[in-house]
Amino acid sequence: MARTLTLATVQMDANPAPTAERLARAERLVTEAAAAGAQLVVLPELFNLGYAYVEENFRRAEPEDGPTLTWLKRTATRLNLHLAGSLLLLDQDEIYNALFLCAPDGRSWRYDKHYPWGWECGYFRESDRITVAETALGAIGFLLCWDVAHAELWRRYAGRVDLMVLASCPPDFGNPVYRFSDGSELTADDLGPLFRRLQSEGPKIFQATVCQQTAWLGVPALNSTGCGQIQTPLPNGQLLMALLAPLAPRVLRYLPRARPLIGRYHLVPAGQIVAATGEPLARLTPTQGESFVQAQVTLPDRRPSPQGTQPVPPVSRVTYWLSDLLLPWVSVPLYRRGARQAWGATMAPPRPATRRWLALSGGVALLGFLLGTRLARRR
Numbered sequence: 001m002a003r004t005l006t007l008a009t010v011q012m013d014a015n016p017a018p019t020a021e022r023l024a025r026a027e028r029l030v031t032e033a034a035a036a037g038a039q040l041v042v043l044p045e046l047f048n049l050g051y052a053y054v055e056e057n058f059r060r061a062e063p064e065d066g067p068t069l070t071w072l073k074r075t076a077t078r079l080n081l082h083l084a085g086s087l088l089l090l091d092q093d094e095i096y097n098a099l100f101l102c103a104p105d106g107r108s109w110r111y112d113k114h115y116p117w118g119w120e121c122g123y124f125r126e127s128d129r130i131t132v133a134e135t136a137l138g139a140i141g142f143l144l145c146w147d148v149a150h151a152e153l154w155r156r157y158a159g160r161v162d163l164m165v166l167a168s169c170p171p172d173f174g175n176p177v178y179r180f181s182d183g184s185e186l187t188a189d190d191l192g193p194l195f196r197r198l199q200s201e202g203p204k205i206f207q208a209t210v211c212q213q214t215a216w217l218g219v220p221a222l223n224s225t226g227c228g229q230i231q232t233p234l235p236n237g238q239l240l241m242a243l244l245a246p247l248a249p250r251v252l253r254y255l256p257r258a259r260p261l262i263g264r265y266h267l268v269p270a271g272q273i274v275a276a277t278g279e280p281l282a283r284l285t286p287t288q289g290e291s292f293v294q295a296q297v298t299l300p301d302r303r304p305s306p307q308g309t310q311p312v313p314p315v316s317r318v319t320y321w322l323s324d325l326l327l328p329w330v331s332v333p334l335y336r337r338g339a340r341q342a343w344g345a346t347m348a349p350p351r352p353a354t355r356r357w358l359a360l361s362g363g364v365a366l367l368g369f370l371l372g373t374r375l376a377r378r379r
Contacts, residue, residue: 002301005137005163007222008038008294011271011284014169014226016050019060023048023071025290026085033292034079040137041292042224043085045145045169046097051267052232057123058342061088061095069100069108076102082137084224086113086144086167088124093347095124095339099144099167101133109133111142115150118173118327122235122334125348130156138162138299145170146323148223149205149315154213159305163219163297169226170206171265173322174198178234179264180257191248194318201319202268207280209313210270215278216311218304220297225270227286236330237261243326247318273297276304 010029012022026047033041045051048068049060062068068087076083082103089098089112097113097120112127113120130153133140141161145168147153157164174195178186188195206223214221234240237258241251271284273295281295339347 002298003138004296004298006037006039006294006296007220007273008033008036008041008292009222009224009271009273009282009284010041010043010047010292011225011227011288012044012047012290013228014044014051014171014230014267015228016052016054016056019048019067022050023068027071027075029290029292030075030081030083031079033294034081036294038081038292038294040082040163040165040222041084042165042167042222043083044224044226045086045099045167046088047085047167047169047224048087051169051171051226051230053119053122053235054233055338055341057088058095058338061090061124061342063090066090069102072100072102073106073108077104077106080104082135084142084165084167090343093349095335095348096127097124097144099142099165101135101140101142101165103135105136107135109135109140109142111144113144113147114153115146115324116328117146117170118323119235119331120146121328122331123338124335132157132160139303140165142166144168146205148210148213149313149320149323151213151310151313154217155310158217158310159303161217161219162299162303164214164217164221166210166221166223168206168223168270170202170268170270171230171263172202172268173265174201174319175266177264179262180254181260182257184254184257186251186254191244191251194247198316198319201316202270204314205319206268206270207272209315210272211274211278211280212311212313214274214276216306216308218276218306220274220276220281220299222273223270225284226267227284227289229264229266231262231264234261234263235334240327240330243330 084101086099099111102108111131141157273282282293336348
């Protein structure tokens with residue numbers, strides 16, 4: 001039989017804070033959503049930490065019996081609802097960004113982020129497995145933040161789920177402010193026409209793409225998010241500026257001042273509940289601060305299958321290149337060093353595929369740097 005569910009998606013300020021404080025803030029929001037009738041509540045990506053590129057992230061990774069997953073399970077049982085949230089999970093000799101869905105009966109399901117975005121590659125490993133949770137509410141699929149821009153992940157859930165749960169906390173990378181050691185700053189407007197074209201990428205990814213792919217799957221979805229403005233050190237700032245030179249030659253003059261390099265970002269408005277038709281039923285805005293919205297969706301008695309050709313996400317190739325190649329190349333070396341300093345020498349064993357990928361991407365990045373330097377000299 002068709003069934004109606006009440007869903008709630010949560011928005012939390014993305015600035016880092018102690019885990020106990022963030023869990024208390026999350027508990028208030030989840031309790032309010034439960035009192036309003038929510039049966040499924042989704043918290044933002046890394047809701048227990050906040051968002052920053054700092055070495056402290058390694059030490060704040062938790063095992064499965066740590067405080068965050070313990071809290072998720074206990075809260076789901078206490079409030080008699082399904083509760084989802086992601087954390088940095090210490091899993092034997094690796095760290096993952098793991099999204100857990102906890103049921104009131106004590107069961108839980110885990111999904112690990114497939115595509116760490118840009119600098120995130122310096123703090124946790126990528127994954128390659130999807131998760132379909134067979135719950136009392138229906139079959140639920142999962143994606144984490146930048147995963148939503150990758151059509152092949154949506155395709156792997158086709159015909160297998162009744163509902164999609166998405167958790168995110170996306171900095172608006174298309175509208176950065178870069179601050180250098182002397183106090184000078186650069187914005188997207190200063191980086192040339194290519195970067196100015198990326199200023200609208202955030203809504204294309206976390207609003208348009210989610211609605212587009214949800215409509216193709218034929219199932220509803222809910223996406224949580226962060227809000228506020230974050231300020232964070234950026235790993236390997238001098239190398240980053242050098243590698244951006246082919247696209248924005250003027251950044252070469254800032255190289256001596258790019259240690260440290262600080263990034264300032266607003267968060268993309270990503271929180272929404274979307275009907276199976278792709279129509280937004282409820283959306284969160286940054287001005288609402290820490291809050292939640294809810295909506296009812298009806299799941300049909302027969303699991304839907306996509307009709308027609310899967311649409312291509314309206315995301316530029318430059319965004320994929322920056323997010324999946326250039327910034328990871330800058331960041332991946334940080335992961336092994338940081339994980340081993342925090343948790344011991346057996347952490348983060350090398351992977352053959354990673355070695356090949358780093359060699360290839362390093363060659364491409366070096367070529368880009370040399371071409372950028374040559375162009376800058378001509379000007």
